[in-house]
Every structure is written in C-alpha cells, then in structure tokens.
Amino acid sequence: MTSVAESLGKTSVQPGPIARLFDWKPFLIVICLLPAVGLLTVFLTYPLGLGVWLSFTDTKIGRDGFFVGLENFASLARDPIFWLSVFNTIVYTALATVLKFGLGLWLALLLNEYMPFKALIRAIVLVPWIVPTVLSAMAFWWIYDPQFSIISYFFKDVVPIREQNFDFLGEPWPARLSLIAANVWRGIPFVAISLLAGLQTISPSLYEAAMLDGATGWQRFRYVTVPMLMPVLAVVLTFSVIFTFTDFQLVYAITRGGPNNATHLMATLAFQRGIPGGQLGEGAAIAVAMIPFLVAATLISYFGLARRKWQQGESND
Amino acid sequence: MASVDIIDAAKSFGAVRVIKGVNIPIGDGEFVILVGPSGCGKSTLLRMIAGLEEISEGQIRIGSRVVNDVPPKERDIAMVFQNYALYPHMTVADNMAFSLKLKQAPKSEITAKVDRAAQILGLGPLLQRYPRQLSGGQRQRVAMGRAIVRDPQVFLFDEPLSNLDAKLRVQMRTEIKELHQRLKTTTIYVTHDQIEAMTMADRIVVMHDGIVEQMGVPLDLYDRPANLFVAGFIGSPAMNMIKGSIRNSSFETEKGNHLPLGNAPAASEGRRAIYGVRPEHIHLAGDGIPAEVVVVEPTGAETQVIVKAGGDELTCVFRERITAKPGETIRIAPELKVVHLFDADDGRRLSA
Incomplete structure (x- = not known):
C-alpha cells in the first residue's frame, strides 16, 4: 500500500496497480455485489433449489433418494388428501383475505379520523401482529377447547342460550372457520396499519375539493379514497395472500390438520409428510406445488391492481 | 352569481x-x-x-x-x-x-x-x-x-x-x-x-x-x-418611513434633519409623527437634500438607489439612469403632494 500512498502524494506519477484495479468498473461491480449475491445464494437459492430437487427424488429421512422425475407429482395428483389440502388452502386464503381487508380497511378508516388517544390505540392495534404466532395459537387453542372454551362458557353459563359446549375443532367446517377467525385476528393489524399509511398520503385538499364538488361521504370514499389507495392496497394484498397461503404455525399449533385432515393446508401437509412422515421427496413435492399458485396470485394482484396509468410518468409533487 | x-x-x-x-x-x-x-x-x-x-x-x-x-x-x-x-x-x-x-x-x-x-x-x-x-x-x-x-x-x-x-x-x-x-x-x-x-x-x-x-x-x-401597515404592505419597494415630529410646517426627523411638507395637517405643531414617502416619489433635484449613495441597483427600466440622508436610510427609485457611485453625494427631494404622514402612536393616517 505504500506505493499507492506515494503515488497519491506525487500527482505526476501513475497510480499503482491496486488503485488502478479499484478504478476498473467491472472489478468494482463484482466486489460490491459479491456479499449480496453470496448471502442470497446461501440462504435463499440453495434451500429453494434443494427443495425443488428433493421433489424430483424419492428421498426419505436417513436415506439418499434417486431421481424419479415427476413420480411424486403423479402420485399427488391421485391423492384425495392432497386435493383436500389444496381446497382447504384456497378456502382459507380467500375467506381470510376478504375478511382481513374488509375489517382492516374499516379499522384504518377509523384510525384515520380524529380520535383521542390515537397513538395509544394504534399501538394496541398492532399487538396481535407482534405476539409470536405460536403464543396466540395456544391462546386460540384454549378459546376453542371443547371443554374449557371461554366462548362456550359465556353462552352456556353467563348468557344461558345454549345447553352444550361448542364443538369448534371437532367437525370439518367449524374447524376451518375457527382457524380462519384466528388468522383474521392475527392478520388485521398488518392490513390496517399498512392501509392507514396509504390513507395518510392522500392530500386532505382532495377531500375538500370533492366535498365542494358535491360528493357525499360515500362518494368521497368511492371516488377518492379507493382509487388513491389502490396501489398500496395491491401491494398489501399481495403480501397478505402470500402470508396466508403459506400459513403453517396457526394450523399446526391448533389442529395439526385435524379432524381427519379437514384443516390441512398445503404447508402443514408438506411438513406432515416430509418430516414426521419421513417422506422428504413427497413433502417437497407438495411444497413445490404451492409455487404456481403463489406466482399466479402475485401476478394477478400486481398487474391487476398495482400498475395504474395515472401513476406513470415523471412527477414533481 | x-x-x-x-x-x-x-x-x-x-x-x-x-x-x-x-x-x-x-x-x-x-x-x-x-x-x-x-x-x-x-x-x-x-x-x-x-x-x-x-x-x-x-x-x-x-x-x-x-x-x-x-x-x-x-x-x-x-x-x-x-x-x-x-x-x-x-x-x-x-x-x-x-x-x-x-x-x-x-x-x-x-x-x-x-x-x-x-x-x-x-x-x-x-x-x-x-x-x-x-x-x-x-x-x-x-x-x-x-x-x-x-x-x-x-x-x-x-x-x-x-x-x-x-x-x-x-x-x-x-x-x-x-x-x-x-x-x-x-x-x-x-x-x-x-x-x-x-x-x-x-x-x-x-x-x-x-x-x-x-x-x-x-x-x-x-x-x-x-395606516402604517397598509402603507408598508402595498407598494414595492416598500414606502420609506422616518420617525420624527412636525415643526414649523416642516418635518423634523429624530436625528434633527428637516424634510419638506406640502401642507401640514391642521393643529399638528409639535406632534410626533411618521413621514412616509414612496421610493418612486423621490426625485433628483439640484436644490434638494444632500444624500450619500450606499447601493445602486439598476433594473434597466429604472434604477433603485439606497441613500443615507441625515442618518436615515432611504430607498429611491429613479426613472433616470444614475451614474453615481457608492460614497458620492446626490441631491434628492420628495414629491410633496404624495408625502404621507402617520400618527406615531397608533399608526393612523394624519395627512388628508
């Protein structure tokens, strides 16, 4: 390095070889990108690649597998439990997303109005999202308990309108809806806080202009709020769909896929088959089967909602 | 409508x-x-x-x-x-x-x-x-x-x-x-x-x-x-305002200089007042008040000159092109018809 220092001192002398190397653009690009590419490769590309590779093999725990082509997928296609899990995942994602966005938007609109203790209320709203999922799952497990459920207690003993306990998790549809309710509870804060951020970017003078133009409250919502919120909504929707579609913790902690596989999502079934069941190849195949659904959902929300003509072009305000 | x-x-x-x-x-x-x-x-x-x-x-x-x-x-x-x-x-x-x-x-x-x-x-x-x-x-x-x-x-x-x-x-x-x-x-x-x-x-x-x-x-x-507020707000550059009092039908500034008044308002002898004159109402005059040039700002159409007359800084706008350099002395006179007088206490207009 002394040569570099010396050459910097004397302006007439050519820079040393190291200095010249660092001035060479291709070298700089490689050096700067290397850490990021390295991290992505080790922590993202490798596990994903391994998962995809496993789905084409008959690997079991403790035994290296052989390449079997599409055999895993072919057997899944004939597997009613797999198709049940696909059905469950779609129902779970669709219902939970609709409810999360309906309630989340409503909550965001409320929080956007003037109210006392606004900062405190906003902080409280975030709680369901901050609590570790497994903790809240255990809370819901108790709430849905066949014997000790607080809801059953309320309707049996406090307001005696029922004679029996609710059977939340024992029947397919009640179990599915109970899980959806838990997921909605957990997912609302993310939607509400994100949409609130979106709402706050809408200039108040737009509402004033609309008010003078004769718009009623509903019309201001319909013609100003909704279109202005669309870009944020699309991004939040995409994330929410991905999170919900790949949900694992809530279901696994509350029902483990029961009763009789009625609440298995693709993610829980993949884990069930792959790890406790030992069929790594088959589990990986179920997980890989989620990819097309996710890509489709992302593309639809991105192209359908996120890109708006009025957003394009240069802007200076 | x-x-x-x-x-x-x-x-x-x-x-x-x-x-x-x-x-x-x-x-x-x-x-x-x-x-x-x-x-x-x-x-x-x-x-x-x-x-x-x-x-x-x-x-x-x-x-x-x-x-x-x-x-x-x-x-x-x-x-x-x-x-x-x-x-x-x-x-x-x-x-x-x-x-x-x-x-x-x-x-x-x-x-x-x-x-x-x-x-x-x-x-x-x-x-x-x-x-x-x-x-x-x-x-x-x-x-x-x-x-x-x-x-x-x-x-x-x-x-x-x-x-x-x-x-x-x-x-x-x-x-x-x-x-x-x-x-x-x-x-x-x-x-x-x-x-x-x-x-x-x-x-x-x-x-x-x-x-x-x-x-x-x-x-x-x-x-x-x-009043003073309106006088200062309307017009650009703003009106010059000089504190002083009315004496013998002329205006004596706080620093003891005399400025001419067209017709002083009645019964105002000795009254404390503020003398207002717009920059564009100050003209060059051979027999005017001597004033030292501080800054000359030509805009093409007119020339804005800041001068010091008897310790008070005045902004003047002349239609003529002024060749004076900072430090030189020019002679200026306000246009008497459009001199404004305001009460020194409540700022209200005195002159009719």
Whole structure:
C-alpha cells in the first residue's frame, strides 16, 4: 500500500496497480455485489433449489433418494388428501383475505379520523401482529377447547342460550372457520396499519375539493379514497395472500390438520409428510406445488391492481 | 352569481382567535382580493366562506342566504386550491366533469360544459391526459376549468399562483382577470402577493392579525393608505418611513434633519409623527437634500438607489439612469403632494 500512498502524494506519477484495479468498473461491480449475491445464494437459492430437487427424488429421512422425475407429482395428483389440502388452502386464503381487508380497511378508516388517544390505540392495534404466532395459537387453542372454551362458557353459563359446549375443532367446517377467525385476528393489524399509511398520503385538499364538488361521504370514499389507495392496497394484498397461503404455525399449533385432515393446508401437509412422515421427496413435492399458485396470485394482484396509468410518468409533487 | 356579505365574522381555534370579527361586503360580480402577510387569517376566512371551516361568530351570507349552517356542497361555490387538488386518477376531462357526474347531469350536458370550459382555457388537446402529465400552468388551468364547469355563484381562489414560476404567474394573472371579465362571476381571491392584488382586483381587502386594515380600490390603497401597515404592505419597494415630529410646517426627523411638507395637517405643531414617502416619489433635484449613495441597483427600466440622508436610510427609485457611485453625494427631494404622514402612536393616517 505504500506505493499507492506515494503515488497519491506525487500527482505526476501513475497510480499503482491496486488503485488502478479499484478504478476498473467491472472489478468494482463484482466486489460490491459479491456479499449480496453470496448471502442470497446461501440462504435463499440453495434451500429453494434443494427443495425443488428433493421433489424430483424419492428421498426419505436417513436415506439418499434417486431421481424419479415427476413420480411424486403423479402420485399427488391421485391423492384425495392432497386435493383436500389444496381446497382447504384456497378456502382459507380467500375467506381470510376478504375478511382481513374488509375489517382492516374499516379499522384504518377509523384510525384515520380524529380520535383521542390515537397513538395509544394504534399501538394496541398492532399487538396481535407482534405476539409470536405460536403464543396466540395456544391462546386460540384454549378459546376453542371443547371443554374449557371461554366462548362456550359465556353462552352456556353467563348468557344461558345454549345447553352444550361448542364443538369448534371437532367437525370439518367449524374447524376451518375457527382457524380462519384466528388468522383474521392475527392478520388485521398488518392490513390496517399498512392501509392507514396509504390513507395518510392522500392530500386532505382532495377531500375538500370533492366535498365542494358535491360528493357525499360515500362518494368521497368511492371516488377518492379507493382509487388513491389502490396501489398500496395491491401491494398489501399481495403480501397478505402470500402470508396466508403459506400459513403453517396457526394450523399446526391448533389442529395439526385435524379432524381427519379437514384443516390441512398445503404447508402443514408438506411438513406432515416430509418430516414426521419421513417422506422428504413427497413433502417437497407438495411444497413445490404451492409455487404456481403463489406466482399466479402475485401476478394477478400486481398487474391487476398495482400498475395504474395515472401513476406513470415523471412527477414533481 | 351573487353577492357575499361577511358580517362580524370571527374564528377561534381553541383559545386562539385568528379572525377577530371582520365585515366585508362583496358586490355581485365583483373581483375582491384578500391580501395580507402569512398568518393574517385570509385563507381561514376564505375556507369559512367555502364551508371548510366553521364560522365561530357572526354571519356569512351568499346572496340573501345565511350559509353558516349550510354544508359546502350546497353553497354553490367553486374553489381553486393552492395545490390545485386535482384528482390524480382522473383525466383532465373527468376532473372537470366530476361535479356534474355527481349531480347525475345528462351526458350531453356534461360534454358540452366540459368542452366549453376547455375551449375557454385552451385545454382542448389535454382533455385525455392525467394531471401528472401536465405542467404547473396547465394544472392551474384545469383547476380553474373544474370551477368554471360548475357555473357557481362564487369563485374562491386560495393563493392559486404561488406554486408557479414568476413568468407564468404574470401570464396566469392576466388569464384569471380576463376570465373574470368574461364570466363576471363574483370572485374572492386570496394572496400574500400585493402585486397580484394591485393588478387583478376590483377591490382589495388588506388583512393583518385577523382584522381588516383597509378596504378599497387598488389605487386608493396605494394613494391613501389608511395606516402604517397598509402603507408598508402595498407598494414595492416598500414606502420609506422616518420617525420624527412636525415643526414649523416642516418635518423634523429624530436625528434633527428637516424634510419638506406640502401642507401640514391642521393643529399638528409639535406632534410626533411618521413621514412616509414612496421610493418612486423621490426625485433628483439640484436644490434638494444632500444624500450619500450606499447601493445602486439598476433594473434597466429604472434604477433603485439606497441613500443615507441625515442618518436615515432611504430607498429611491429613479426613472433616470444614475451614474453615481457608492460614497458620492446626490441631491434628492420628495414629491410633496404624495408625502404621507402617520400618527406615531397608533399608526393612523394624519395627512388628508
């Protein structure tokens, strides 16, 4: 390095070889990108690649597998439990997303109005999202308990309108809806806080202009709020769909896929088959089967909602 | 079209009284400009007329109707906002048509009105563009188009030109004035720029600290400012003001120099006063007061010179080109007919 220092001192002398190397653009690009590419490769590309590779093999725990082509997928296609899990995942994602966005938007609109203790209320709203999922799952497990459920207690003993306990998790549809309710509870804060951020970017003078133009409250919502919120909504929707579609913790902690596989999502079934069941190849195949659904959902929300003509072009305000 | 009457109107935000009871009658078809420094309450008053702020005390009438409790959309007014408030997700045509669509006007009527407004403002080729694709001046025009389409009783403008560059501002000033001459709709316009006020208004209302300082036609305000505030606010560069007192029909400054007075107000001998003379009313005169040149600022059309006369700094604007250098002495004299005298205590105008 002394040569570099010396050459910097004397302006007439050519820079040393190291200095010249660092001035060479291709070298700089490689050096700067290397850490990021390295991290992505080790922590993202490798596990994903391994998962995809496993789905084409008959690997079991403790035994290296052989390449079997599409055999895993072919057997899944004939597997009613797999198709049940696909059905469950779609129902779970669709219902939970609709409810999360309906309630989340409503909550965001409320929080956007003037109210006392606004900062405190906003902080409280975030709680369901901050609590570790497994903790809240255990809370819901108790709430849905066949014997000790607080809801059953309320309707049996406090307001005696029922004679029996609710059977939340024992029947397919009640179990599915109970899980959806838990997921909605957990997912609302993310939607509400994100949409609130979106709402706050809408200039108040737009509402004033609309008010003078004769718009009623509903019309201001319909013609100003909704279109202005669309870009944020699309991004939040995409994330929410991905999170919900790949949900694992809530279901696994509350029902483990029961009763009789009625609440298995693709993610829980993949884990069930792959790890406790030992069929790594088959589990990986179920997980890989989620990819097309996710890509489709992302593309639809991105192209359908996120890109708006009025957003394009240069802007200076 | 309608008259607007502001009667003893006041506005408080909590304990802070930002408008302290103002009375402004505005005639049908008049172009009135509310002007004043930032925070004087002019925008708040405009928003009270629009119905975007509640009226704490007093009354506002549009036509013969008291509108204190009338919601904004029923007041039949249109407002142009400082940031234009165009709906970014609608084309220019949709922006202008929005209010008519809400009224469920027939399509043919909407098209006719939008086309007419577009033609008045030269927006024809831009109708299918989005606000993002427009320049500042074009957006400004769309905002006005949105107001024109409504054909309201009153136009309200809230500092509409302050986001434009200087050249465009001059051009839009003319356009807005032409528009008013053409449509003859009662217009209330808020600005902090006294040049805008002077050039456009039928009548100016100068506001300061929530009260009306003076109301009148532009040249009246320039020729006969009612008090020190108006004298200092209207006119650019600002009026020179020198403290002193009236002695022997002339004005003695605090530093002991004498300035000529045309005709001193009656019974004012010895009274403490402020001597006001506009920079453009100071002329070069061979027998004038000697003054040392401090700075010379030629603008081409005229020359602005800052001089020191008897310890007081004065700004002068000469039509002639001044060749004097800083440090040299020139002789100047105020034009006696247009010298203003104000009371030193309450700032009110003394001279007739």
